[in-house]
Amino acid sequence: MAPRPTPWSLAHPLWLCPFRPFFALAMLSAWLLMGLWGGFLLLGWPLPVVPGGPFVWHAHELLLGFVLAALAGFVLTAVPEFTGTPPFAAGPVRQLVLLWLLGRLAFWFSGWWSGPALALSALAHLGLLAGLMALLAPRLWRDPDRRHLSFLWTLLALAAVVAALYFDALRGISPARWLHVLVGVFMALVVVAMSRISMSIVNASIDELAARQGEELAPYLARPPRRKLALLTIGLFMLAEFWQAGGPVSGWLALAAACALLNLLNDWHVGRPLLRRWPLMLYAVYLLMAGGYALIGVAVLTGAFSPNAGLHLLTTGVLGLSIYVVICIAGYTHSGLEKGARPWVPLGALLLGASALLRVGAYAGQAPAMMGAAALLWGAAFLLQSAHMLPVFWRPRADGASGCAGITTS
Incomplete structure (x- = not known):
């Protein structure tokens, strides 16, 4: 018998499609990182010492660890499908995975080896984003209608923000303001990606x-006009908040973003087909996003509570649920498996929804206990997903096919 390939070997099923290693990293980092954060909140566990302190570590790892891994897996799988081009080779994907791992390791050691570790972390993250753009740009640009160039523009914006974040960190300035900008860039990316995913999921239900x-x-x-209005208001709020955080202009623009997102949801009101699990979970992502911006707007304009309540509805709720759903949809479909009739999926989504609400409620109640409980529920959802989906990514496709194609039948 031939020796079984090791996980780092390109012959291993883990490298059949780019989403496999990156989604695996996203799921693992989700519950591992949140477990460490929950231990810090509830038990006083120590966290890696980084510039800006534990809250910067938490936000950085959520956005540039968990979310960036999910983003890489999604675009490297979706763009070939959207443009009708072959899947990306496993070799470059493995190099990008190595850059992601290097970014984690270097940032975690940045408190002890400040300048060199931060510089290495910056190079790793920017190298990962540059590698993504180098792979994606030719296919996006050669697409006859160039319908998906918004992915490239979003990645460019993301790279610019990451460069600015590390520029501040290397100068001894807290990078917290750039982490807030990253949230806005990721919200825009969710809107861009959801318009593609929903066309397939909602119409399949119809x-x-x-x-x-x-x-x-x-x-x-x-409809593009509604999507573009939502993107415009999100971008304007992001700019206003950057230049004058907590100002009245930011408050009104946050409310405008909430209204634009609710207007965007009018496209989704298709009757009974919306009430099925996959369309409904995607609908909830937009609903949470609208709620997050609405809470930020009300908080800024009234001072009744902290705007962080809305911010965490965007991160814990929107980013958590959107990535969870996309991993389920793409992970099963592109592994040759049907995604339906899996009762654990809505359970995990409910855990994420409860986590987001607890995180918001922490600003009005028993903050440490509710924040810890929110972390535990959020981690439990991704631990549940890991238990079901990591074995799928570790094995060959169930339908005997190779690569990233959808379900095939003999």
Whole structure:
């Protein structure tokens, strides 16, 4: 018998498709990082010493660890599908994974080896983003209609913010303001990505119901004007908050973003097909985003509570739930498995929703206890997902196919 390939070997099933290693890293980092954070909040566990303190470590690792891994897995799998081009080779993907791991290690040691470790972390993160753009840009640009260039512009914005973040950190300035900007960039990316994902998921639900009823139903359309208005208001709020955090302009623009996102949800009101698990979970992502910006706006304009309540609805709720759902949808479909009839999926989504609400409530109640409970629920959701999906990524495709194609039948 031939020796079984090791996980680092490109012959291992882990490297069949770019989403496999990156989604695995996203899931593992989700509950490991949140477990450390919950231990810090509830038990006083020590965290890695980094410039800016434990809260900067927490936000940095959530955004540039967990979210960036999920983003890399998504775009490297989705762009070939959207542009009708072959999957990316495993070799460059493994190099990007190594840069992600190097970024984690270097940042965690930045408190003890400040300048060199920070510089290495910056190079690793910027190298990862540059590598993503180098792989994606030719395909996005050669697409006849250039319909998906927004992914490239978002990655460019992300790289610029990461460069500014590390520029401040290397000068001894807290990078916290840039971490807030990163949240806005990721919110814009969620809107861009959701318009593509929802076209498939919501229309599949409509088609299934139409087939059962024997009648034709109107399709779902993700209308560009509504999406562009949402992106514009998110961007304007992000700029206003950067230049004058907590000012009245920021408050009104946050409310404008909430209204634009609620307007965007009007596209989703397609009747009964919306009430199925996959469309409903994606709908909840936009609802949480609208709620997050609304809370920020009310908090800034009234001073009744901290704007961080809304900020954490965006991070804990929007980023957590959107990544969880995308990993389920893409992870099963592109591994040759049906994604339906899996009762653990809605359970995990409910855990994430409860975690987000607890995190918001922490600003009005028993803060440490509620923050710790929120961390435990959030970690539990991704631990549940890891238990079910890591074995899928570790094995060959269930349908015997190779690469990243959707479910194939013989």
